[in-house]
Amino acid sequence: MTQVSKSRNTIVTIVAIYLIVGGILGICGGIAVVTGSSLLGVLGSATEQLGTSLNSTDRQNLTEAARELSEARGLLTVVGVVLLVVSVAELIISVGLFQRKNWAWRATIAVLALTIALSVLGTLFGGSFDFVGTVIAAVIIYLFYTNADVRADLNVGADEKVLPNGVF
Numbered sequence: 509m510t511q512v513s514k515s516r517n518t519i520v521t522i523v524a525i526y527l528i529v530g531g532i533l534g535i536c537g538g539i540a541v542v543t544g545s546s547l548l549g550v551l552g553s554a555t556e557q558l559g560t561s562l563n564s565t566d567r568q569n570l571t572e573a574a575r576e577l578s579e580a581r582g583l584l585t586v587v588g589v590v591l592l593v594v595s596v597a598e599l600i601i602s603v604g605l606f607q608r609k610n611w612a613w614r615a616t617i618a619v620l621a622l623t624i625a626l627s628v629l630g631t632l633f634g635g636s637f638d639f640v641g642t643v644i645a646a647v648i649i650y651l652f653y654t655n656a657d658v659r660a661d662l663n664v665g666a667d668e669k670v671l672p673n674g675v676f
Contacts, residue, residue, distance in 0.1 A: 516608065517661035523616060523648055524605035527598040534595025541588030548581040590626070594619060605662075613662040617652055620645040 597619050604612030623645050631637040652658055659666065 516606070517657050519651055519655060519658050520605050520608075520661050523652075524602040526644070526648070527602040527605070527616070527619075531595045531598035531602065534591050534598065538588045538592035538595055541584055541591060545581045545584035545588060548577050548584065594622065594626075608662055610663045613652060613659070613664045617649050620649050 597615070601612050601615045601619060604615065624642050627638045627642050656666070658664075659668075
C-alpha cells in the first residue's frame with residue numbers, strides 16, 4: 509500500500525523560499541562586507557605610510573583618518589560575520605521548513621525576530637531602516653504564530669511557545 513503524503517502548506521513553502529533567497533543574498537553581502545573591511549585595513553596602512561612624508565599637521569590629519577579607517581574595519585568585520593552567520597542559519601532553517609521539521613518553526617521565528625532587532629539597531633547607529641524587510645519578517649512571525657495550518661504542517665501544538673517558559 510502506497511502512502512500519500514499531504515501537501516506542504518503554501519505559507520511554509522513561500523517562507524522557505526524567502527529564507528533561501530535571503531540566505532544566498534546575505535552570504536554574498538557578508539562576503540562583500542568582510543572583503544571591503546579588509547580593503548579598509550590596507551587603505552589605512554597605506555595612509556599611515558603616506559603620512560611619514562608630510563608636515564606635522566597633515567601627518568596628524570592622516571593619522572586620525574587611518575585610525576578611523578581601522579575602527580570602521582573592525583565594525584564592518586563584525587557586521588559581515590553576523591550577516592554570514594544569520595544567512596547560513598536562514599539556509600539551514602529553509603531546509604528544515606521544506607522537511608517539515610518542528611524545530612524550524614521556532615528557528616524561523618527566532619531568526620526573523622533577530623533580523624528585526626538588527627534592523628532597529630542598525631537604524632539607531634546611523635544606518636538605514638529596512639522597512640520592507642522588517643514588515644515581511646513581522647508578518648511571517650504573525651502567521652507562524654496564528655495560522656493553524658502552518659502549525660499543523662510543522663507539528664507545532666496550538667499552545668506551544670517559542671521559549672519554553674512561555675515568555676514569547
